[in-house]
Amino acid sequence: MNTKKVTVPTIVQMKSQAEKISALTAYDYLMALYLDDAGLDIILVGDSGAMVFSGYDTTIPITVDELIYHTRAASRGVKRALLVADMPFLSYQISPEDALRNAGRFIKEGGAEAVKLEGGEPMATTVRRIVDAGIPVMGHLGLIPQSINRFGGYKVQARTEEAVERMVIDAQALEQAGAFAVVLEKIPAAAAKMVTEKINIPTIGIGAGAHCDGQILVTHDMLGLFEKFRPKFVRIYAELGHNIREACARYVEDVKMNRFPDDSESY
Numbered sequence: 001m002n003t004k005k006v007t008v009p010t011i012v013q014m015k016s017q018a019e020k021i022s023a024l025t026a027y028d029y030l031m032a033l034y035l036d037d038a039g040l041d042i043i044l045v046g047d048s049g050a051m052v053f054s055g056y057d058t059t060i061p062i063t064v065d066e067l068i069y070h071t072r073a074a075s076r077g078v079k080r081a082l083l084v085a086d087m088p089f090l091s092y093q094i095s096p097e098d099a100l101r102n103a104g105r106f107i108k109e110g111g112a113e114a115v116k117l118e119g120g121e122p123m124a125t126t127v128r129r130i131v132d133a134g135i136p137v138m139g140h141l142g143l144i145p146q147s148i149n150r151f152g153g154y155k156v157q158a159r160t161e162e163a164v165e166r167m168v169i170d171a172q173a174l175e176q177a178g179a180f181a182v183v184l185e186k187i188p189a190a191a192a193k194m195v196t197e198k199i200n201i202p203t204i205g206i207g208a209g210a211h212c213d214g215q216i217l218v219t220h221d222m223l224g225l226f227e228k229f230r231p232k233f234v235r236i237y238a239e240l241g242h243n244i245r246e247a248c249a250r251y252v253e254d255v256k257m258n259r260f261p262d263d264s265e266s267y
């Protein structure tokens with residue numbers, strides 16, 4: 001495995017070298033450590049932690065302070081991957097100044113190396129303000145979960161020609177504003193291909209088909225830890241939820257039957 005530190009320029013270069021970018025989420029030290037050891041290029045402290053870590057129904061309630069706490073914990077486990085922190089709902093939409101202040105907290109207090117925010121052309125001024133202060137920004141288009149109340153559900157986006165054209169304009173606006181990559185969430189593969197071909201910065205897909213420059217999943221989904229719902233785009237690589245339940249049930253039985261601890265586990 002390549003042990004060289006992944007930086008923002010590395011990620012941008014990977015697109016020109018047609019090397020696929022691997023990304024997953026982490027919200028704590030141990031998971032970040034495992035992902036880093038596994039060779040992930042990007043570890044995202046996603047606001048998805050609101051759902052899969054904190055048990056909320058949406059990503060909306062998580063706060064800047066909570067996500068900084070998760071970012072700081074994850075940062076202690078990361079040596080090689082690029083650590084990106086998600087900016088939560090209303091931490092960047094009010095004004096570019098407010099967005100910069102909050103982005104700066106993720107870098108200074110959380111130990112992140114870049115931030116991610118949702119939205120296209122309307123966010124360009126904000127992205128530029130943050131990037132000009134030296135903070136790399138990743139964009140996020142398509143199904144943007146912080147706007148779930150506007151969408152009225154987790155539906156596939158960019159299904160019409162007009163919507164795909166709109167997305168290309170949004171992606172180009174993010175690129176021009178200085179974003180170094182764009183997440184494309186839950187859009188048809190053909191739409192993601194079009195966007196990927198029209199910009200020079202990498203696209204990182206989640207439910208956006210195989211033509212993106214990289215792929216990201218929520219780790220708790222792909223490891224089978226989060227069982228509430230399983231979107232079609234998630235490939236399940238392990239059933240850790242089942243394994244944890246089974247292991248803990250065996251522990252309960254061993255304790256009840258006085259099989260634990262035995263002599264080798266006693267002083």
Ligand code: KIV
Pocket residue numbers: 025044045046047048049086183206216217218
């Ligand atoms: O919050 C998150 O985990 C994300 C990824 C799914 C892209 O935004």
